[in-house]
Amino acid sequence: MPDTTRHLTLANGLQLTLRHAPRLKRSAAALRVHAGSHDAPSAWPGLAHFLEHLFFLGTTRFPLEDGLMRHVQALGGQVNASTRERTTDFFFEVPPTALAGGLERLCQMLAEPDLGIERQCREREVIHAEFIAWSRNPQAQQQFALLQSVAGNHPLSAFHAGNRYSLGLRNVAFQQALSGFHQRFYQGGQITLSLCGPQPLDELEQLGRQYAAIFEKGALVPQASPPALAANTPLLFAHQGLPAGAEQALELLVANLGDNRAGSWLDALERRGWLKGCKVEKLYAFAGQLLWHIDLKLDPDADTDEALKLLYGWFDFIRQTDPGQFNSAFGRLQQRRERNATALELARRDSAGQPFAALDKQALGALKALLEQLPRHAYGQWQLPAAEPLLIDELPTVQTAELPPALAMSDLLPPSRQYAALYLRWHVPSALRQPLRGVLERALHPLQSRCEQTCVQLQFSASGEYWQLRCAGHPAAVVRATGQALALMQAPSNWQSSPPEAPALIPIRALINQLTDAVLGNHPAATPPCTLDQALLDGAWQHSHWHGLALGFDASAVQALGAVLQGCPGQGAVPTPANLWSGQRWHHAEVPGSENALLLFCPLPAEQQASGRLLAQLLQGPVYQRLRVELQLGYAVFSTFRQVEGIGGLLFGVQSPHASQAEILDHLRKLLGQGVTLDIGARQALAEQFDEPAMANADVAEWAWQTHLATQPGNLLALQRSILMTRQADLDGLLSDLLSTDCAWLCLANSAAPDASWH
Structure with a gap:
């Protein structure tokens, strides 16, 4: 059953967006305030971010121990907030019966915050700790340096995070600016509230009207237009004067830039053995301006100039191709994304006015304008990739095959959820498992990128003597992706290239990534020097033992999965629980x-x-x-x-x-x-x-x-x-x-x- 939506304007000016999605298990609220760090007084960098933090410290009605964060966490839900350049977002997801309690706390803490000086002093230290971590984070600093390449008087090139020195709490002018910012922007005319869940639209509307009425009546405050952008790096793209719909148009372009199938730009880099990683990120969008960046990681032996020529040639191919062909494929992709989205993801998209849909006429016009501002260079041989098989809902036609005994089936997830998960785990005693793991990671990387595009989670991991493959998503997509993954893992095509680079992580996240090895008591072991080849991988698979678990598959999908797993390498086994150690x-x-x-x-x-x-x-x-x-x-x-x-x-x-x-x-x-x-x-x-x-x-x-x-x-x-x-x-x-x-x-x-x- 498709989702149904409703859009309303309340008496206080607040825009209310409602979505009834019967398939959802949870409900969510996303509240967007149309003001952010660039709207705060320049004398007080970080004021908008600081105010976002203060909201969560509790109010007279809902003190900290009963505030939004504690309330949602106690229900096993999710809650967070984000201050961007021109918007501030607050959002949470909870069981449907708890939506009212969360919404009441959210609206109350934003409309009637406690801005006492003592809590400000404590929270400023938290902001300062964030600032220190940010200043030491290589990725954050790289992005900050990237933004310095825009025109110097654009607020993007300024500091907005806030720290102990930029937030003058004892200054009367700062306190006036803080309360003034709240009064000016946290009122009905500045707010879009989106509610999403399995509840009927009338019930969602009643909740929205009841709790959003607490905001003062107001009108949308005009936000000052920024100065012009200028980008001085080859992979940083700045646009001016784009029409409405530009963000959706960029989303289509990003989807095509991330496509690594035959005929695409990434495929051209892959075939040359140059590609180590590629991430396309929107950095800024406001008032017809758009700034986005391609974080391209190439092999040291790659020809960077040639890679750029190929990129500009791909732009030229897209510009000259009928946009309807790209938009049709994009529409199918968006349909899959919408069906797989959580309540929280749907609510946030609705609050931002960016539904999961193909481009409408207005957005297609924005796409044309965006493409016109990109570099031109007729170069390379291109073709539209064929239809993505991972987006096909029908199961592949296969001969009937029984499931291997090593695969256990769980009935915890009903097939009606249209979500299946498969776990495969191998015990690999080979002393070469660590370098062979790198070969498999590299072989799987292009498929993992395709899976990520199509809402399929394909993860390959290794801990100690174990390799593990997890695939989850639409049942038909899981069957197809698993079949392709097993084929790649047994016969990788490129033995020389290194695995993709892992992103730099802050220390606590890096520790979380090592937790599994630590629990198993593993320590890095020396690997005997040798040249890896197919024979060594075949030997490792021959001596491996595997078991697995599948859930969410109906009878037809089980048959298709059974056919795929006939090609699972290794010998079937049963799980052996890890030993619990003693002492500290x-x-x-x-x-x-x-x-x-x-x-x-x-x-x-x-x-x-x-x-x-x-x-x-x-x-x-x-x-x-x-x-x-x-x-x-x-x-x-x-x-x-x-x-x-x-x-x-x-x-x-x-x-x-x-x-x-x-x-x-x-x-x-x-x-x-x-x-x-x-x-x-x-x-x-x-x-x-x-x-x-x-x-x-x-x-x-x-x-x-x-x-x-x-x-x-x-x-x-x-x-x-x-x-x-x-x-x-x-x-x-x-x-x-x-x-x-x-x-x-x-x-x-x-x-x-x-x-x-x-x-």
Whole structure:
């Protein structure tokens, strides 16, 4: 059943957009304020971003412990905000029954914030910690340097993040500017609110009218037009005077630039062996201006000038081709994206006025104007790529084949969800598995790019002696993508090229990427020198053993999947659960970045994992309050329950510019020693999160896979019951166990262990 939408203007001027999508499991709200960092007084860089932070610190009606962030997190939802140049966005996603509570908190905190000076002082330090991390992040600095190439008087080239020195809290003029910015822009005429979910449109409208009425009546405030843009780098493109619809037009162009199939620009680079990575990013769009960048990574031996000529030739080919042909293919792609989008993604697109759709007449005109401003150069041989098979909803025609015994089937995801997931895992004892992994990553990269374009998640990973392939999305697309992936993994075509470059990460994210290896107790091993070839890969596959899990496939899809898996390399096996270690372990990870970062993982035996989930839920608020708000250790602070290699446990993470890893760990110990109080409402809310109709499809699949790895029954109802049976004594006993000296703690940090008690 297609989505239905409704657009309204409320009495206070607020634009209300509603979307009824029956297939969705969750509901979402996205509120856009048409003002951002470029609309703030230039005397106070970062004021708009600072105000965004202050909103989340609670109000008289909804204090911090009952504010939007805590409310949404307690329901297993998502919540965040973003300050851009000309807009500020606030958004959350929750179970449908909780939409009203979230919406009330969102509207109330924006309309009637508490801007007390004490909370401003605390939050400015958080902003400053963000600034320090930003200033040390290579990617952030590269983008900042890139923006300096635009005209010097354009606000894009200025500093807008805010820090301890740009936010003059004790200055009367600053306080007047802060309250004035809020009064001017956070009123009805400046706001677009989008609600999306499985609820009927009338119900969504009633919620929107009820809670959005709190905003003062107003009109849209004209935003000052910026000075002209100028781009001085070959892969940075600046446009002026574009008509409405330019952002949608750029989205079509980006989709074509990201297409690596035969006949495309990326295909031309691939065939020459030059391409190592390509990312196209919109940097700015406002008042007919558009700035976007191609982050192109080429092999050192590549001819850069030739690559640019090919790019400009591809532009010329698109310019001369009937736009209807591109738009038709783009429309099919957008249909798939809309069907696969979450409630949050749909609400955010609606609030931005950018639906998942082919270009309309206005946007096609914008595409023509955009193409006219791109470099011209008739060069290269081009053709329109054939229809993308990953967008075909019908299953491939195959002969009937039974599923291999090594593949387990789960019925946790009904086929009616039109979302399937397949996990394949190989134990590869070969000493060459690490360099061979690089060969496979390179072989899979073009297919992964196509999958990303078509809303299919294709992930290849390696930990210790294991290789793993995960494919998820529309069932027909999963079958096709898996077949292509298995063929590439057994017979890669290019043995000489290196795998794609991994993006630079801040320390805490780099540690998260190494968590699986640390849990397994793996350390990098020396690889014997040799020249890799097909024979070595064949030998590795011959001695490997595999097992897997599939869910979300109907009977026809199971037959098609069975045919594909006849070509699965290795010998069938059964999962072997990872061993739970004893005592406290410290794993020193060498990761880039100068800030101190630490992950603390506390694994739990199977019988304690239900109470462990509840404990993690109850600790979320206190951890955030103590470490981020009160101690101001840094902006990257989190706590959660995480399953790694089938092992479930509590996970805490902190990145700090000033506190050492030992100090962070000490703060966590003291916090755990304070205990928690059982909250009956929180217990009920947590149990309700593990009902399949309430869980995101990807979360259902991942939970099923983790229980499969642990060789435990995949029974969500049993988990719900165990959570509901958790008592205060269970929480107290669990905390006591966690604080004992023989508890199986794992510290993963970018420093050596503080003392000999860790091994």
